Amino acid sequence: MAFDLEGLRAAVAAHGRVTRVVIAAIRGSSPREMGAAMLVWQDGQSGTIGGGALEFQAAEAARAGRLGLSWHALGPELGQCCGGAVTLLTESWDAARIDTVDGTVVARPALPFSGTENGPETLQVSGAPLTVKRLLARARGQGVLPEAQLVGDWMVEPVLRPSRQLWVWGAGHVGRALVNALSPLPDFAITWVDTAPERFPETIPGGVTRLPATRPADLVPYAPKEAEHLVLTYSHELDLELCNRLLRHDFTFAGLIGSATKWARFRSRLAALGHTPQQIDRITCPIGDPALGKHPACIAIGVAARLLRPEQSGITRKELSA
Structure with missing residues (x-):
């Protein structure tokens, strides 16, 4: 502590x-x-x-x-x-x-x-x-x-210095539930990105940096390469572009919200953009624990548990950052 x-x-x-x-x-x-x-x-x-x-x-x-x-x-x-x-x-x-x-x-x-x-x-x-x-x-x-x-x-x-940089892409229902679940944890410094100020709630938890941007994917180069990312915007096209940019930029962990069908389509499109299967495998999709349900709070609980036990992803943090 x-x-x-x-x-x-x-x-x-x-x-x-x-x-x-x-x-x-x-x-x-x-x-x-x-x-x-x-x-x-x-x-x-x-x-x-x-x-x-x-x-x-x-x-x-x-x-x-x-x-x-x-x-x-x-x-x-x-x-x-x-x-x-x-x-x-x-x-x-x-x-x-x-x-x-x-x-x-x-x-x-x-x-x-x-x-x-x-x-x-x-x-x-x-x-x-x-x-x-x-x-x-x-x-x-x-x-x-x-x-x-x-x-x-x-x-x-x-003095408290958060050890993990977490970027949350999307301020919809799931994004809000995730930020509410993770912001009290002292290890996380959260950067929260969406396309416009009105996309965010009026009150932002302490320790969370709000970043409205018309073109969110343009912010990827400003993220630390050791950062962790959760991609859950309102747009599949924006999600895809964020995944593409993140793969070109590097990261410690990247998780994408979506179904098996969405991920299959994304894998094909990311391959067409020049990414190898091994690179694409670095993105985790779906995030959380599907067995818990699809309610935003259930997704947030599953994602939070996964982030707090990163070894359960099957790829250790050391391997991801190598």
């Missing part, structure tokens, strides 16, 4: 001061991993540290202004069946504090629970320990980001 700086910045812009609760350490079983976080403000919250009694009590403590480290035995204390224990770090963030983050790693003192809103902020602390300094040096000098972890009395988290 990583520190979602942009998500925190958006929450602070919308709600003012926001409290962030992060799982700093785990012993035994836990409903979420280290680095999982939620944001809490007076009349709402976002994100999750696992739900249940732990999350409810943590949100109440955050609203009461109780900051710092706190320890929770999930079974004896909260009646949860996980059987482990977690350490939570609860911090207050505003725009001024966000501006101090360098954009690579967030490292700061994680002081014991103070019981007051500003307690941990006002105490004097020594400089970062040597272990933390080494983690920061590796991140800045070598680009090796640390995992979220509690190092002594310091919390260290890498």
Whole structure:
């Protein structure tokens, strides 16, 4: 898990001061991993540290202004069946504090629970320990980001950087369902393309870049060659042109919505455009899991599962990018 700086910045812009609760350490079983976080403000919250009694009590403590480290035995204390224990770090963030983050790693003192809103902020602390300094040096000098972890009395988290570039071609019913399903996942940076602004919904999820273009296929050269693509426009001709351009451009994964009949016709037409059978085989069609049904949400669930387990396509990501 990583520190979602942009998500925190958006929450602070919308709600003012926001409290962030992060799982700093785990012993035994836990409903979420280290680095999982939620944001809490007076009349709402976002994100999750696992739900249940732990999350409810943590949100109440955050609203009461109780900051710092706190320890929770999930079974004896909260009646949860996980059987482990977690350490939570609860911090207050505003725009001024966000501006101090360098954009690579967030490292700061994680002081014991103070019981007051500003307690941990006002105490004097020594400089970062040597272990933390080494983690920061590796991140800045070598680009090796640390995992979220509690190092002594310091919390260290890498800033979220999506590792997968996903281009969704088409903003119809299936495109919307796919973007709604995939946009909450931190690994994906989504670029969403269609032929006109009115093709998109009024509200676009955070982390999604909307690109209206009269000729969408002309945008293919601007996609990173390691990007993944989902082609599902309203036009078979546009779908075909996108497949043609993608095969000439390169990609890590490309999936096309369609039936077996559509794909058979596309294979013939792509061959006529000069692509070999081996090249054409790199495109996956149909996408998703046909057994789930044809409802847009069913297609989105199948596609999301496939993307999250790319080895199930029969072609590994390493092979696709070779």
